[in-house]
Amino acid sequence: MKDILTAPFMVEMVRTTTNMYAHGWDERNGGNVSLLLDEREVGESLDAGRVIRTLPTGFAAPALDGKYFLVTGTGKYFKNVQYAPEVNLGIVRLTKGGEEAELLWGFEDGGRFTSEFPAHMMSHVARLAVDAENKVVMHCHPANLLAMTYVHSLDERAFTRTLWQMCTECIVVFPDGVNVLPWMLCGTNEIGEATAEKMKTARLVVWSQHGIYGAGRDLDETFGLIETAEKAAEIYMKIAQLPRLNTITDEQLHLLEARFGVTGREGYLD
Ligand code: 13P
Numbered sequence: 204m205k206d207i208l209t210a211p212f213m214v215e216m217v218r219t220t221t222n223m224y225a226h227g228w229d230e231r232n233g234g235n236v237s238l239l240l241d242e243r244e245v246g247e248s249l250d251a252g253r254v255i256r257t258l259p260t261g262f263a264a265p266a267l268d269g270k271y272f273l274v275t276g277t278g279k280y281f282k283n284v285q286y287a288p289e290v291n292l293g294i295v296r297l298t299k300g301g302e303e304a305e306l307l308w309g310f311e312d313g314g315r316f317t318s319e320f321p322a323h324m325m326s327h328v329a330r331l332a333v334d335a336e337n338k339v340v341m342h343c344h345p346a347n348l349l350a351m352t353y354v355h356s357l358d359e360r361a362f363t364r365t366l367w368q369m370c371t372e373c374i375v376v377f378p379d380g381v382n383v384l385p386w387m388l389c390g391t392n393e394i395g396e397a398t399a400e401k402m403k404t405a406r407l408v409v410w411s412q413h414g415i416y417g418a419g420r421d422l423d424e425t426f427g428l429i430e431t432a433e434k435a436a437e438i439y440m441k442i443a444q445l446p447r448l449n450t451i452t453d454e455q456l457h458l459l460e461a462r463f464g465v466t467g468r469e470g471y472l473d
């Protein structure tokens with residue numbers, strides 16, 4: 204059996220959560236990440252027949268039955284993941300149509316998966332239906348995106364267009380744009396269902412006055428997606444109160460689409 208702490212998925216998860224903390228996106232226990240694991244990969248470093256505990260999820264997700272996830276724990280600080288992955292992270296296998304999670308590794312202090320497990324699992328279902336390669340759902344609290352939800356219209360087209368106008372490469376990185384949810388109570392099935400619905404049409408979903416969700420094929424890509432949107436929001440928050448003399452025009456955004464072979468969300472460009 205290989206050492207699970209050196210498995211590539213574990214090393215990447217530890218590096219990513221550490222980096223998210225370093226970026227200031229995950230104060231205290233803020234944020235959570237889930238990574239869909241390959242059954243074969245899991246089997247190389249742990250005995251999948253040995254279930255430590257069974258945890259109810261409180262929702263159904265038949266599409267994920269039998270799937271394995273590496274996920275951050277509720278109340279755990281990203282700052283600490285690198286020092287004790289076996290306490291702050293867990294590996295679970297969903298069973299009973301997603302209504303139960305079997306803990307196979309981690310949460311060694313008796314902890315459990317993030318309170319946002321519904322939003323994570325429901326978003327995995329939604330993204331896998333669009334892209335069979337999707338593996339990551341990531342949530343965090345980046346300051347500028349959050350700030351923007353206090354001062355900018357929450358209209359998804361307007362929000363997306365503003366971000367696209369803030370850095371030249373935004374439309375290339377997230378041509379599907381950013382979907383936006385109004386403030387909702389976090390940690391519930393309701394916000395999970397609403398997030399998953401928004402995930403059907405975009406890989407970024409803003410939770411107003413709370414944070415953002417990103418989805419992608421690997422941890423780097425998903426981190427980069429949020430990083431790019433957050434950089435754009437930072438530029439916006441720097442210039443929002445100043446007279447705007449220049450911008451990236453729709454004509455220029457169309458030139459970027461052609462040059463990089465991407466298509467911006469339908470109806471979002473004039
Ligand atoms: P958890 O500690 O339960 O993951 O919650 C953090 C968070 O960001 C809630 O939205």
Ligand code: ZN
Pocket residue numbers: 233234342343344389413414
């Ligand atoms: Zn949060």
